[in-house]
Amino acid sequence: MSDIKVIFQDDDLIVVDKPVDLPIHKNDFMPADAPYLTKEIGVLTGKSVFPVHRLDSKTSGVIVLAFSREIASELAQQFEQRKVEKTYAVVCKGIPGEGTFNKPVVIKKKKKRVNAYTAYKTIKSISTKISYKDITDVALSLVIAKPETGRWHQIRQHFAFERLDILGDTQHGDWTLNKIMTAQTDIKRLLLHAYTLTFTHPVTTEKMKVTAPIPEEFEQVLEQLNGYEVCLTDD
Template sequence: MAEELSILWHDEHLVVIDKPPNLLVHRSEIDRHETRFAIQILRDQIGHRVWPAHRLDRGTSGVLLFGLSPEIAGALAHQFAAGTVDKRYLAVVRGHPLLAGSIDHPLSRQRDDYEFRGEHSSDAAQPALTHYRRLATIELPVAVDRYPHSRYALLELEPVTGRRHQLRRHLKHIAHPIIGDATYGKGRHNRYFAEHLNCRRLLLACSELAFTHPFSGTRLPIKAPISGEFAALLTRFGWSTEQ
């Protein structure tokens, strides 16, 4: 049977899916060996071409928007660029951050290998802002790192800007990297979660987006349930995402 994606919203103008972890949105020069892409799977599933309005990292799961025409995708992308899309992410991080805070830390521009670089383009750092709120914590009697106990926390994240890998880079910046992040995280903690807690994915999910429908003008809040290894870990730790 053909692979199918979980559809959260579908009308004649746009479609919203719950992207599983470890699925690329589209073909990438970095992962040339990959043959599975959300664009291709969704196109085959609904029988219509789709255009992504934004991006989620390969390892990140959750709400992902597509337009059913380049114009609709462009209108949605403009909302992201203008900062009018409300975004809620959930992440499991190392350590116990403050109860709430903001990470106001510029990030250098990261480009795709195939991205055009104009004569006046720059890779200089761009303003980047993330708000966070701590939802739950746990301390395990295990010496994963140099301490006799290991601390972890569940965070709600709100990226105000949309820089590439912003959440992963920002949480590394405050020394609370996301578990399962092979690039910006801590290998010892990633391995502990994989080998002892049966959790091998990046623990970052876009749980909710709210945007204005480009055609009707109505505000659409779309939620994606936490599932799979992420959900199993929340249950194991006794954590709730509704606070």
């Protein structure tokens, strides 16, 4: 619970910086005493807590929760109607530049693909001497991504489609590069972070922009892998 930083709180809602690997709510696969966000925030505030939107347990960053079902419903409608602006920070393989990914993505547990759009802009890039398989001198980039639709693992899928795999992604990403990152930096996490949210407060009608600072691990990976040399000939 000490790892959960409160960004904003009033009588109606709370915004926190969710730690990596913490689920939002309990599921059937978790031990009875396992921590999850709504439980921890309930203990922290002494109030009933209702989730408003989704954030994968492996993704850190800004998330909004409500203190009543009514407020949660009003906020959820803003997400469903795409009235909320979301930005994420990622560290990925390659140098994406700037543009929009528009390939359809897979819906969770279904074979069906649906339309999805993610705008992106590269903020910083570094070069390495990492080589493996058919890849030489891997570049890495810090990128800001803005999903215009809200699909399951949308950002992760979009980057993976273009071979711009997000570091630490064990489901859609590059396993070899993940191993290299962890071996050199001791960091073993998905480098995807919910950076900002802009929404309208359902009671005060104030336009709110809330920010969860980019984790130190993102810059640490770029610093420690900058110019790093390794050549793997047998994966």
